[in-house]
Amino acid sequence: MKGSDHQTTRRTSRKEGESMLTPEILAALRAAVGEEWCLTSKADLMAYSYDATPLYQRLPDAVVLPRTTEEVAAVLQIAHAHRIPVFTRGAGTNLAAGTVPAGGGIVLSLNRMNRILEIDQENLTATAEAGVITAELHKAVEAVGLFYPPDPGSMTSSTLGGNVMESAGGLRGLKYGVTKDYVMGLTAVTADGRIFRAGGKNVKDVAGYDLVKLICGSEGTLCVVTEVILKLLPMPEAKRTALAVFHDMEAAARTVSRIIAARIIPCTLEFMDNGTIRAVEDYVHLGLPTDAAALLLIQQDGPASVCDADIQRIAQICREEGATRVEHASDPAEQDRLMQARRFALSALARRRPTTILEDATVPRSQIAPMVAEIQRIAQKYDLDICTFGHAGDGNLHPTCMTDERNKEEIQRVEQAFAEIFAAALELGGTITGEHGVGEAKSPYLEWKVGPVGIELMKNIKKAFDPHGILNPGKLFAGETRKRVVVRQ
Amino acid sequence: MKGSDHQTTRRTSRKEGESMLTPEILAALRAAVGEEWCLTSKADLMAYSYDATPLYQRLPDAVVLPRTTEEVAAVLQIAHAHRIPVFTRGAGTNLAAGTVPAGGGIVLSLNRMNRILEIDQENLTATAEAGVITAELHKAVEAVGLFYPPDPGSMTSSTLGGNVMESAGGLRGLKYGVTKDYVMGLTAVTADGRIFRAGGKNVKDVAGYDLVKLICGSEGTLCVVTEVILKLLPMPEAKRTALAVFHDMEAAARTVSRIIAARIIPCTLEFMDNGTIRAVEDYVHLGLPTDAAALLLIQQDGPASVCDADIQRIAQICREEGATRVEHASDPAEQDRLMQARRFALSALARRRPTTILEDATVPRSQIAPMVAEIQRIAQKYDLDICTFGHAGDGNLHPTCMTDERNKEEIQRVEQAFAEIFAAALELGGTITGEHGVGEAKSPYLEWKVGPVGIELMKNIKKAFDPHGILNPGKLFAGETRKRVVVRQ
Numbered sequence: 001m002k003g004s005d006h007q008t009t010r011r012t013s014r015k016e017g018e019s020m021l022t023p024e025i026l027a028a029l030r031a032a033v034g035e036e037w038c039l040t041s042k043a044d045l046m047a048y049s050y051d052a053t054p055l056y057q058r059l060p061d062a063v064v065l066p067r068t069t070e071e072v073a074a075v076l077q078i079a080h081a082h083r084i085p086v087f088t089r090g091a092g093t094n095l096a097a098g099t100v101p102a103g104g105g106i107v108l109s110l111n112r113m114n115r116i117l118e119i120d121q122e123n124l125t126a127t128a129e130a131g132v133i134t135a136e137l138h139k140a141v142e143a144v145g146l147f148y149p150p151d152p153g154s155m156t157s158s159t160l161g162g163n164v165m166e167s168a169g170g171l172r173g174l175k176y177g178v179t180k181d182y183v184m185g186l187t188a189v190t191a192d193g194r195i196f197r198a199g200g201k202n203v204k205d206v207a208g209y210d211l212v213k214l215i216c217g218s219e220g221t222l223c224v225v226t227e228v229i230l231k232l233l234p235m236p237e238a239k240r241t242a243l244a245v246f247h248d249m250e251a252a253a254r255t256v257s258r259i260i261a262a263r264i265i266p267c268t269l270e271f272m273d274n275g276t277i278r279a280v281e282d283y284v285h286l287g288l289p290t291d292a293a294a295l296l297l298i299q300q301d302g303p304a305s306v307c308d309a310d311i312q313r314i315a316q317i318c319r320e321e322g323a324t325r326v327e328h329a330s331d332p333a334e335q336d337r338l339m340q341a342r343r344f345a346l347s348a349l350a351r352r353r354p355t356t357i358l359e360d361a362t363v364p365r366s367q368i369a370p371m372v373a374e375i376q377r378i379a380q381k382y383d384l385d386i387c388t389f390g391h392a393g394d395g396n397l398h399p400t401c402m403t404d405e406r407n408k409e410e411i412q413r414v415e416q417a418f419a420e421i422f423a424a425a426l427e428l429g430g431t432i433t434g435e436h437g438v439g440e441a442k443s444p445y446l447e448w449k450v451g452p453v454g455i456e457l458m459k460n461i462k463k464a465f466d467p468h469g470i471l472n473p474g475k476l477f478a479g480e481t482r483k484r485v486v487v488r489q
Numbered sequence: 490m491k492g493s494d495h496q497t498t499r500r501t502s503r504k505e506g507e508s509m510l511t512p513e514i515l516a517a518l519r520a521a522v523g524e525e526w527c528l529t530s531k532a533d534l535m536a537y538s539y540d541a542t543p544l545y546q547r548l549p550d551a552v553v554l555p556r557t558t559e560e561v562a563a564v565l566q567i568a569h570a571h572r573i574p575v576f577t578r579g580a581g582t583n584l585a586a587g588t589v590p591a592g593g594g595i596v597l598s599l600n601r602m603n604r605i606l607e608i609d610q611e612n613l614t615a616t617a618e619a620g621v622i623t624a625e626l627h628k629a630v631e632a633v634g635l636f637y638p639p640d641p642g643s644m645t646s647s648t649l650g651g652n653v654m655e656s657a658g659g660l661r662g663l664k665y666g667v668t669k670d671y672v673m674g675l676t677a678v679t680a681d682g683r684i685f686r687a688g689g690k691n692v693k694d695v696a697g698y699d700l701v702k703l704i705c706g707s708e709g710t711l712c713v714v715t716e717v718i719l720k721l722l723p724m725p726e727a728k729r730t731a732l733a734v735f736h737d738m739e740a741a742a743r744t745v746s747r748i749i750a751a752r753i754i755p756c757t758l759e760f761m762d763n764g765t766i767r768a769v770e771d772y773v774h775l776g777l778p779t780d781a782a783a784l785l786l787i788q789q790d791g792p793a794s795v796c797d798a799d800i801q802r803i804a805q806i807c808r809e810e811g812a813t814r815v816e817h818a819s820d821p822a823e824q825d826r827l828m829q830a831r832r833f834a835l836s837a838l839a840r841r842r843p844t845t846i847l848e849d850a851t852v853p854r855s856q857i858a859p860m861v862a863e864i865q866r867i868a869q870k871y872d873l874d875i876c877t878f879g880h881a882g883d884g885n886l887h888p889t890c891m892t893d894e895r896n897k898e899e900i901q902r903v904e905q906a907f908a909e910i911f912a913a914a915l916e917l918g919g920t921i922t923g924e925h926g927v928g929e930a931k932s933p934y935l936e937w938k939v940g941p942v943g944i945e946l947m948k949n950i951k952k953a954f955d956p957h958g959i960l961n962p963g964k965l966f967a968g969e970t971r972k973r974v975v976v977r978q
Contacts, residue, residue: 122854122855123853124749125853145752166695173692177692178693190942190946194942200918200920202918202919203662203666203885204658204851204923205851206656206920206924207920207931207939208938208943208965209703209707210703211943211947213669213699213702213703214702214703217695218698233754260613261611263634263724265723303794303798306792362692364609393692395691396691396693429689430689431689431696432696433695434691434694446696449697450687450696450697453683453685454700457700457954458697458698458700460952461703463949464949465949
């Protein structure tokens with residue numbers, strides 16, 4: 001990541017390398033959060049200069065780690081008074097350069113705000129600080145028989161605040177929706193450092209514009225969320241898993257449609273194409289047929305009798321549509337074994353070449369087969385190695401390109417290919433990002449999806465919350481240069 | 490309603506009674522929608538001068554009924570150019586004066602845009618124009634085995650567009666959420682007459698701010714929605730109903746909590762207090778015990794075996810908590826009979842006195858018992874006849890005051906009582922409106938819920954969409970005068 005050529009964009013006219021933070025501002029920040037929680041050493045600044053999106057790296061001038069909402073407010077009051085950019089982050093697992101500094105400014109880490117404040121079993125809500133790790137919340141609510149469905153791939157390290165800011169998805173989106181569907185209320189701080197609350201524990205609440213849902217997915221550009229009230233569900237009683245192998249992509253896609261047409265909504269309906277199957281088999285030797293065109297991995301949860309009936313019916317549909325192999329399991333260990341193929345998909349692909357570019361172009365579920373065909377056509381056209389896996393049930397695909405970022409010419413072809421993949425997704429009624437967010441990396445494509453009126457309205461909303469543009473500048477609405485999400489291995 | 494003293498508020502300095510519409514503007518409107526769909530006769534203006542909220546009535550200058558999104562855009566271009574207020578409406582069933590003109594201006598009726606454009610069984614979506622009546626959509630999707638859960642009380646006359654603008658609720662909110670949870674995409678027209686689309690058929694989409702959810706519940710103040718893409722579910726296989734009578738309000742509330750604690754989420758969990766029970770019994774003679782403190786009406790839907798198990802368990806919990814009578818039914822006719830008590834609640838109460846004031850203060854589910862006690866205390870304090878029924882499962886109560894609007898002194902007490910009821914709901918972590926919207930009637934109370942920062946952000950959002958304030962002026966952010974929702978019988 002070092003030596004990246006994206007390192008120099010600065011938003012102010014100050015001299016290159018010069019800090020935006022005067023000694024007075026630094027002293028104020030130290031007073032706000034405590035001496036030891038305001039970091040300025042080169043090593044510390046380096047640690048917060050990137051997120052999970054390689055190729056993007058820029059140093060901030062300081063990193064602050066407040067412990068309370070009031071400390072966050074104090075930091076923002078200082079930043080606002082001096083028009084210093086603030087880059088809020090949780091675990092930094094973002095894949096769209098959404099938490100990379102723009103060069104200088106303050107990184108505001110919420111990792112110390114990591115308390116689960118309440119699990120309210122009567123109202124089925126959890127109240128937690130933004131820095132709580134998602135998987136920790138899962139554990140805490142599951143311990144009392146409750147269920148928080150959002151399960152982004154990053155959940156063992158990503159934070160609730162990050163999930164909320166990206167409206168993170170996961171494997172259970174088809175049946176359970178995404179993070180946004182579970183955020184009922186929040187405590188936040190405005191760009192100028194005022195604390196406000198929106199929403200609450202009410203299942204129904206139509207008092208004014210829905211600030212909660214607007215802030216979800218706003219990628220740190222509207223305000224800083226410090227605390228969330230999340231909706232919980234009763235833990236489903238049972239779970240069943242099926243794995244089906246197809247010699248024909250169309251048949252796999254037809255199977256997805258027929259499961260839905262049978263009025264079954266599985267909790268998970270994952271897909272892997274031939275290239276991904278081969279990579280996984282090569283890596284972990286599960287005995288998958290390497291000539292298979294597609295693999296579907298299907299899970300259902302709910303009352304045991306319903307799960308059993310659903311998974312039997314699903315297996316039957318798979319066979320009717322020509323699956324060459326169908327396994328299903330109710331035993332947890334056996335279910336785990338079936339899930340392995342999907343779990344190893346990204347790591348298996350990433351072994352092949354130095355750089356892995358992971359995208360999340362998404363289409364309506366009915367368009368999966370044409371979209372996969374388009375991806376294959378585009379890969380051939382640009383002579384690239386692109387495999388696809390992802391959430392077939394909700395149309396959220398992960399076309400993944402194995403490349404080498406040192407090969408500038410190839411990277412250019414990769415960028416052209418992905419631009420074409422986004423365009424293809426949009427032509428099929430899809431979107432440029434299903435769950436990773438726009439960030440800096442996909443900002444040149446946002447207008448493709450939302451149109452000029454959409455961009456104008458969104459820019460106006462940004463101004464409504466942050467008139468001086470100090471919150472996460474350079475994200476969502478950045479310039480026109482194409483840059484890609486690159487997961488370096 | 491005629492002779493109301495709320496009829497004279499005008500927003501411009503033009504002479505009282507003088508039209509805002511010059512002959513040139515009227516000619517342009519006629520050209521935009523067709524001569525016969527631009528109404529200006531006194532009788533027509535009267536017909537669109539009020540909604541379901543009596544005491545509020547003001548004449549518009551014209552009523553236009555466009556047939557297409559393009560015609561809506563043309564109307565808004567004209568209105569915007571001349572800064573003429575536009576009051577968009579569907580069926581006018583609003584209970585918060587949300588669709589009453591501010592005096593003069595254009596009423597934009599979307600009733601002619603009433604086509605269901607598509608039911609997409611692969612993606613489980615329905616696409617429909619804003620003027621489609623909600624119950625018509627129910628029928629159309631149910632005919633193919635699909636399910637659109639939102640079921641506001643007004644659904645046999647209210648329109649999808651109106652439901653979206655209010656994020657309407659209903660009896661199934663506890664399990665299925667509200668209108669907002671089912672809106673995936675929309676076509677809309679900006680205040681200055683530009684058409685845009687937001688969202689789509691993608692289950693996951695994080696491309697920019699969520700305009701769809703922000704526009705849902707925006708009460709006609711941000712843009713005009715002409716078409717919606719709605720999420721559908723498979724139709725639940727079966728339904729079961731139980732009715733339980735309690736001699737003690739606390740026991741009924743405990744029962745609600747215990748049902749949830751048993752990890753059962755019924756689709757409907759309705760409540761009636763003693764006054765409502767007596768009114769219903771007096772009206773339709775169902776054999777309800779008139780000394781009962783509370784009645785719970787509970788429905789579960791889903792696979793038959795699960796419904797059966799759930800409703801048996803629910804009946805058992807009711808008995809354990811001291812219900813004096815528990816009936817449950819699986820036969821549809823028998824279920825209908827049990828539902829009657831709830832269905833007649835409002836009509837039964839409304840017979841008692843000339844004027845019925847229906848509110849929708851909402852609290853977290855765990856606070857139902859204290860909230861009902863507060864309502865009873867406040868009714869006594871102000872010497873008023875207030876009964877409460879509503880959606881116990883989601884804390885959405887309908888305290889209902891039987892009064893006489895001709896008695897100015899009593900109406901003053903009613904207003905004081907409801908202000909106190911709102912304050913009590915907020916103290917219990919609730920909200921001023923669970924499903925009716927803020928409109929004009931509850932605008933003096935919005936800040937009580939969202940605070941000064943919330944109001945400021947909302948006003949900024951309003952400006953972001955409608956800088957000249959031509960869309961439904963006087964709603965959400967109106968002055969400080971207290972006015973109440975009055976359903977005249």
